[in-house]
Every structure is written in structure tokens, then in C-alpha cells.
Amino acid sequence: MAIFPDGGERYLSTDLFTDRTQSSLKIYNTITKEKGAFKPLRPDEILMHSCGPTVHEVPHIGNFRRFIVSDLIRRYLEYQGFRVKHVMNIIDLDDRSIRGAEQADVDLATYTEKGATVFLEGLRALNLRPDEEYPRASGHFDEMVKLVEKLVQKGFAYEKLRSVYFDISKLADYGCLSNVVHQKGEPGRTVDLDDYEKDSPADFTLLKRSTLSELKKGFYFKTRWGNVRPSWHLECATAAMKYLGETFDIHASGADVIFPHCENVLAIGRAATGNRPANYWLHTELVLVEGAKMSRSLGNAVTLEDLDKRGYRGREVRFFLLGSHYRKPLHFSYGALETAKNTVRKLDGFIQRLIRFTPGNGYPDTDQMIYDVKQEFAGAMDDDFNVSGALAALFGFIRRVGLPLSRGQFSESERNRILETVQRLDSVLGVMNFEEEQLGEAARLLMREREMRRTEGRWEEADRIRDRLAEMGVEISDTPGGMVWRLK
RNA sequence: GGCGGCAUAGCCAAGUGGCUAAGGCAGCGGUCUGCAAAACCGUUAUUCUCCGGUUCAAAUCCGGAUGCCGCCUCCA
Numbered sequence: 001m002a003i004f005p006d007g008g009e010r011y012l013s014t015d016l017f018t019d020r021t022q023s024s025l026k027i028y029n030t031i032t033k034e035k036g037a038f039k040p041l042r043p044d045e046i047l048m049h050s051c052g053p054t055v056h057e058v059p060h061i062g063n064f065r066r067f068i069v070s071d072l073i074r075r076y077l078e079y080q081g082f083r084v085k086h087v088m089n090i091i092d093l094d095d096r097s098i099r100g101a102e103q104a105d106v107d108l109a110t111y112t113e114k115g116a117t118v119f120l121e122g123l124r125a126l127n128l129r130p131d132e133e134y135p136r137a138s139g140h141f142d143e144m145v146k147l148v149e150k151l152v153q154k155g156f157a158y159e160k161l162r163s164v165y166f167d168i169s170k171l172a173d174y175g176c177l178s179n180v181v182h183q184k185g186e187p188g189r190t191v192d193l194d195d196y197e198k199d200s201p202a203d204f205t206l207l208k209r210s211t212l213s214e215l216k217k218g219f220y221f222k223t224r225w226g227n228v229r230p231s232w233h234l235e236c237a238t239a240a241m242k243y244l245g246e247t248f249d250i251h252a253s254g255a256d257v258i259f260p261h262c263e264n265v266l267a268i269g270r271a272a273t274g275n276r277p278a279n280y281w282l283h284t285e286l287v288l289v290e291g292a293k294m295s296r297s298l299g300n301a302v303t304l305e306d307l308d309k310r311g312y313r314g315r316e317v318r319f320f321l322l323g324s325h326y327r328k329p330l331h332f333s334y335g336a337l338e339t340a341k342n343t344v345r346k347l348d349g350f351i352q353r354l355i356r357f358t359p360g361n362g363y364p365d366t367d368q369m370i371y372d373v374k375q376e377f378a379g380a381m382d383d384d385f386n387v388s389g390a391l392a393a394l395f396g397f398i399r400r401v402g403l404p405l406s407r408g409q410f411s412e413s414e415r416n417r418i419l420e421t422v423q424r425l426d427s428v429l430g431v432m433n434f435e436e437e438q439l440g441e442a443a444r445l446l447m448r449e450r451e452m453r454r455t456e457g458r459w460e461e462a463d464r465i466r467d468r469l470a471e472m473g474v475e476i477s478d479t480p481g482g483m484v485w486r487l488k
Numbered sequence: 489g490g491c492g493g494c495a496u497a498g499c500c501a502a503g504u505g506g507c508u509a510a511g512g513c514a515g516c517g518g519u520c521u522g523c524a525a526a527a528c529c530g531u532u533a534u535u536c537u538c539c540g541g542u543u544c545a546a547a548u549c550c551g552g553a554u555g556c557c558g559c560c561u562c563c564a
Contacts, residue, residue, distance in 0.1 A: 034491090054564060095563055168561090179491055204563055232564065258492080260561050285493085291556065297564095310495090323512080324501065329494075329557065336500065339513045382503085388502045392511035406528055420551080449539065459522055466524085477526040484526075 025081060026326060027250075030203050030258060030281040031177055035384050038280065040249055045083045046230060047248035048074060049240040049278065051257065051265075052089040052134070054232075055115030056096040060301035061332070062287035062294030064122060064201065068318060069284040069326040069385075070252045071128040075428045076381050078129075090116055090238035094161040094232055098219045108219060110139065119275060122304050125314035126321075135243060137235040141221050144230045144238045147272060148206050156271040158199065161225030164207040165198045166233075177266050177281060178259035184441055204264050205231040233264035240277060241269065251278035253283045255327075285329045287321075296331060302332065305427045310334070316341045319431045322387060347432050351396050351422065352486055355436050357415050358408035365400075366414040370421045373397035377425055394425055408481075437487045443474050450476070450482040451483060 025038040040046055050070040053059055065090070074084045091097075092112035101111035120134065144221065148164055151157035156170050168174040198205075208227040210220035220227040239351025240248065246269070253262050262281065269277030286293050289300040307317055320340035324330055372395050401418055403408055419434075426432040439447075450465040466476050474488045 008554070016564085029561070030492095056564090087518085099563095133514070175491095178559075199560095200561095204561060256558060256564075259559055261564075264561085286558065293558070327493085328501090329498085333499090333511090339500065342514085342531080343512060386502075388500095388511070392502070395511055403528060454522085457522075463523075476525085478521060480520065486526080 023382075025076075025080070026384055027280050027282065028384045029279075030262075030283050031276075040082070041247065041279070044081075045085060046077050046250065046438060047244040048077075048084060048086045048252065049103065049244055049248060049301075050086065050088040051236050051251075051253040051261070052098065052239075052251055053115075054091040054094045055112045055119055056094060056100050057115055057296060058118045058305075059115070059122060059301055060294060060296065061307070061321065062301065064126060064304070064317075065287050065321045065330060066252065066326075067123065067128060067256045067286035068126060068321045070361055071389070071430070072322060072326075072428065073250070073252065074129060075284070075430065076385065079381075079424070079428045080378075084127075087240065087243040088134060088348060089120070089236060090134050090136045090236055091232060092116060093141075093230060093235060095229075098229065101219065102213060102217055102349075110240065112138075113143070118303075118305075119198075120223070125315060126318045129430075135239050137359075138229070140235070140238055140242065141230065143242050143368050144234050145221075145223055146209075146237050147234065147241070147268070150272050151206065151268065154271060159174065159225045161197050162209040163197070163205060164225055165203040166264070166271070168202050168204070168267065169200065171267055171271055172456070175263065178263045180259050180263065187214040187291055189295065201445075204260060206231060206234045206268075211310060233261055233268060236261070237265045237268040237272075239275065240265070240270075244278065246273040247275055248278050249281045250282060252282045252284070252295075255283040258283055259461055267371075282326075283325045287330050288333050289332050292333075309339070312337055312341060315431050315433065317342050319344050322429065322431070323391065325388060326385060338396055344431060347398075349486060351419075351432060351434055352437055354401075354407060354415060354419050354422070355434075357405065357410065358481065359412045359415070360404075360407070360409040362411040363404045363409045363414055365404075366410065366417065368398050369397060370417060372426070373421065375446055379426065381382060390425075391429075394422075397421075439474065439485060440472075443469060443485075446472075447474075448486065452476075 026035045026067075028035045048070070049069060053063055053067075058443075060246045069088065070088070073088050077084050079081070089104075092108070092115075096172075097108060097112050101108045109359065118164055123130070148157060151166065152159070152364070153166070155167075157164055157166050207225065207230055210229055214220055215227060220229060240251070247284065248414070251262070251265070262283070266276060266281070288294065289298075289302075289381045292298055292300065294300055294302070302315070304317065316337065317340070320337050321330065323340065323343075354481055373396070376393035378389045380386040380393060383389065422432070423434060426434075446465050446469055450462050453459075453465065454460040469476055469485075470488070474485050475488050477484050477486075
């Protein structure tokens with residue numbers, strides 16, 4: 001047993017102890033229905049695909065949840081020392097976009113621009129790490145056709161009345177992701193057989209014959225089968241395989257689209273290459289509002305803009321969407337958002353106190369505390385991204401640091417190590433603010449004036465100045481060590 | 489009807505067989521303060537929806553009940 005002068009923390013956290021081939025991360029895989037060890041395809045780089053959004057309208061925060069989860073996963077893998085290549089395709093070629101563009105009498109690109117722009121702005125507001133690029137379905141039609149040709153050649157797809165369908169009876173184990181079993185003559189409840197011209201109602205669309213009005217407006221692509229538009233499943237499968245290759249590590253999506261969408265992306269990949277396109281299939285649960293799925297059609301959708309108007313910033317929304325486990329539904333309410341806001345404020349206060357700290361003679365437990373929080377944090381995240389456990393570790397650390405910090409016991413280098421640790425944990429969470437708050441000259445003068453009034457015992461005047469500072473957004477507290485302030 | 493999932497304090501939430509059931513928010517008590525606020529200290533579930541079973545031992549496993557959510561091949 002070696003004894004390190006600094007408690008070993010710095011030594012143990014170096015790369016010497018990071019064996020990436022032996023990652024202790026466990027991930028729940030929707031295909032196997034169990035948590036298992038994560039084994040990356042390559043030693044240093046993770047390839048990850050997230051089903052992107054449709055952009056026929058402005059996204060709501062329920063849409064954003066799974067992107068934040070993808071971001072959390074990506075950040076945690078990066079925290080573990082992996083490089084992550086993440087691809088998220090933007091679906092700007094779906095039926096609703098086409099219908100919307102038709103009705104608005106504009107071309108498709110114009111129609112989808114707003115949704116796409118607001119979506120990308122949302123990613124920034126919610127502090128998601130940017131990808132290299134965000135491929136759009138509309139720019140990848142040739143690749144889609146090539147993929148369909150391959151499926152037709154291999155006998156997995158057929159043309160009927162100028163549409164091309166995927167024949168699921170040709171693929172053994174179709175349904176292995178969602179467990180949807182196809183029984184003869186017993187289609188699901190919502191199947192209206194009159195709407196179908198496929199060989200079997202269970203087959204899914206790859207390329208759909210364009211309607212007359214779509215043809216008139218020019219919303220179609222020419223192929224050897226006729227004038228068509230692609231299906232969402234084909235778009236997703238094409239983008240993932242183009243940017244990540246035939247086999248990648250992680251496919252992330254929403255629990256509401258396991259079937260049919262992800263099942264069909266999996267089917268296309270397996271049919272085309274003989275292998276599963278992704279090894280790990282993750283699905284984030286939904287955001288619920290008063291017990292029902294948040295969706296535009298139910299009229300309960302809340303957008304980032306709505307929340308911004310009510311005074312909730314991106315970091316606060318991020319914390320709310322991040323705060324509970326991704327495989328559990330998340331109940332939206334303004335009360336819950338208020339909780340998130342208070343919690344983020346508490347974190348901000350802690351950071352500001354660390355930044356403006358009073359140096360002391362040193363606190364011997366510092367390195368042990370740092371070692372513990374990193375262990376607990378990683379232990380929780382390794383367990384299928386247990387954010388609640390990771391946050392508990394963080395808050396436990398903050399509590400342990402709190403007393404010595406309030407007494408001014410930490411040395412400068414200890415304070416710096418604590419700050420670095422919190423920064424490192426936040427490289428995963430992405431909810432904290434490490435910029436020192438600045439005070440304006442006017443506020444500074446008022447504070448000096450108040451201090452004078454207080455020493456003179458003119459309490460009413462001092463209180464009036466405190467109120468004025470509060471109006472300016474500066475919160476004043478009188479502590480044994482003197483007046484302290486922070487921004488509201 | 490089929491498939492998948494959920495139920496833990498006032499609210500949110502971790503815990504999937506064994507140490508006092510994490511943590512957050514809110515609340516309450518205290519220290520400090522001219523008053524406040526912040527900070528810090530302390531406190532808040534003999535019990536995990538209900539009933540039965542297995543076990544030396546169950547929030548955790550099994551059976552059943554109740555309530556709730558998502559999906560069921562158009563579209564997303």
C-alpha cells in the first residue's frame with residue numbers, strides 16, 4: 001500500500017489509471033433488455049447516432065430531453081477519456097413538412113428553416129456540445145436511393161404501385177428491438193387496412209409515391225420507380241450509416257419511437273449489411289404534462305421561448321431535463337422548474353464563494369474529499385448514467401466543502417483543486433457558471449455609502465440603500481466578515 | 489386485445505435481497521445579525537400503492553389486485 005503525500009488524489013486521477021478498454025460503464029440496451037458492460041468498437045473513439053428532430057414546427061422541451069440525454073452520454077464518455085463522434089440528422093423531408101410547405105405555398109427549405117434554426121439555437125441555449133455537422137435529410141436523397149437499391153437487390157424490398165416497401169417477412173427476428181410480434185391476420189388496433197397497398201400491412205415504407213399535389217408543387221424526387229419522397233426510417237438509417245459507417249456503438253432515440261421507427265432503422269441496417277448498425281440502443285423516456293405525453297397535438301407543449309418569457313434560463317431548463325434518470329418519464333411542471341432554478345442558484349452561489357474565497361492555512365481532508373466525490377460521481381454515472389446518484393455525490397461534496405469554506409480554512413491551492421474538480425464534474429453536467437460576477441460602479445458606491453450609514457447606526461437609511469441595490473439586482477448580506485453581495 | 493414500463497416523505501428522486509431507506513426543493517429549529525438575507529449546524533419516511541407468498545432476512549424476488557404512462561406498422 002503506497003502512501004501519497006497529497007492523499008493520492010492527483011496521482012490516482014492521472015491517465016495511468018484510466019484503462020479505456022476496461023471501462024466500467026454499464027448501459028441498458030433496449031435490444032437485450034438488460035444492463036451490460038459497455039464495450040466500445042474502438043479503443044479511443046465512440047461512434048454515436050441520435051435520431052434527429054423533425055423541423056416542421058418549433059421544438060418543445062419534450063423533444064429536447066433526449067438530445068440532452070445524448071449530450072450527457074457524450075460528455076460522460078469524453079470525461080472518461082474517449083473521443084466521441086456524434087451525429088444527429090435533421091429530418092426536414094417528412095410528410096408534415098411537405099404538407100406544411102404546401103399549405104403555406106413556399107418551398108420546403110423555406111418552410112423548414114425556422115424549425116431548424118430554432119432547434120439549433122435551442123441546442124446552444126441548453127449548452128449541448130456542438131457536433132461537427134448536422135446532416136439534413138433533404139441533402140442525402142442519392143444515398144437513400146442507393147440504400148434502397150441495395151435492399152431491393154438483396155430481396156428485402158419490393159416496389160408496388162410506384163412506392164417501395166420493406167418486406168419484413170424476409171428478415172429473421174424482425175421485432176427483436178420492440179418485441180412487437182406479428183400474428184397473421186391480427187394487425188394492431190390502429191391499422192386501417194384500407195389505407196394500405198402493401199403486400200402485408202406490417203411492411204413499412206422506404207420510398208412513397210408522391211401525391212398529385214406534391215408533384216404539382218415540385219415536392220418529389222425522381223427515381224426508377226417513379227416520383228417519390230423518402231420515409232423517416234430510411235432517412236435516419238442512411239444518415240447514421242453514411243457518417244458513422246455500417247456499424248457504430250450507440251444509437252439513441254426516444255421511447256415513443258422504439259416502434260416502429262427504431263425497429264425499422266435496425267431492420268434496414270441488418271438487411272443491408274447483415275449486422276446490427278449499432279451495438280447499443282438507448283431510449284429516453286418522455287416528458288409528461290399532467291400525466292400525458294407532451295406533444296403539440298395535445299396542446300400541452302412548452303417551448304424554450306415560453307420558458308424564457310417566464311424567466312427560466314437554458315441552464316435551469318437543462319438541469320430540470322437532466323436531473324432524473326433517462327429511462328424514467330419526467331413530469332413537467334412549473335413547480336419542478338422552480339426547484340431546478342433554486343438548485344442552479346445554489347450551485348452558482350457555491351461557485352461564487354469559491355471564486356471570492358478567503359485563504360487560510362489549509363484543510364487536511366481536501367484531497368480525500370476530492371477523491372471521494374470523483375469516485376462516487378463516476379460510480380453513479382457508470383451505472384447506466386445514474387444522474388441522481390451523480391448529483392447526490394456533487395451535493396455531498398458541496399456540503400463537506402461548505403463549512404471549511406465558510407470558515408476560510410482552505411489554502412489557495414486547495415481552493416484551486418476544489419474549483420478544478422467542480423469544473424471537471426460540470427464538464428459532464430454542463431449546468432454551472434464559472435464566471436466571476438461583476439459589480440457595477442454605481443452599486444459599489446451605494447455599498448460604500450450603506451456601510452457608512454450602518455457604522456453610524458442609521459438603520460433606516462441603510463435599509464433603503466439595501467432595497468435600492470436589490471432593485472439593481474444586487475443582493476446584500478451582512479456576515480461576520482463584512483458585507484457580501486451576489487447578483488440576483 | 490397485444491407489447492413495454494412506472495408506483496418510495498409536502499413535491500422531485502436514488503436505492504433491485506442484509507449496515508441508521510442517498511440527494512435536491514420546500515418547511516421547521518438554531519448560530520450569526522440592528523433587522524433581514526446569505527452561509528453554516530441540526531431536523532423532517534420504524535417504512536417504500538394494496539393483499540398474499542418465498543427467505544434467517546424483502547422497497548428490492550414471486551403471484552395477484554389497484555392506479556398511471558408509452559407504443560401497436562398512415563404520419564412523426
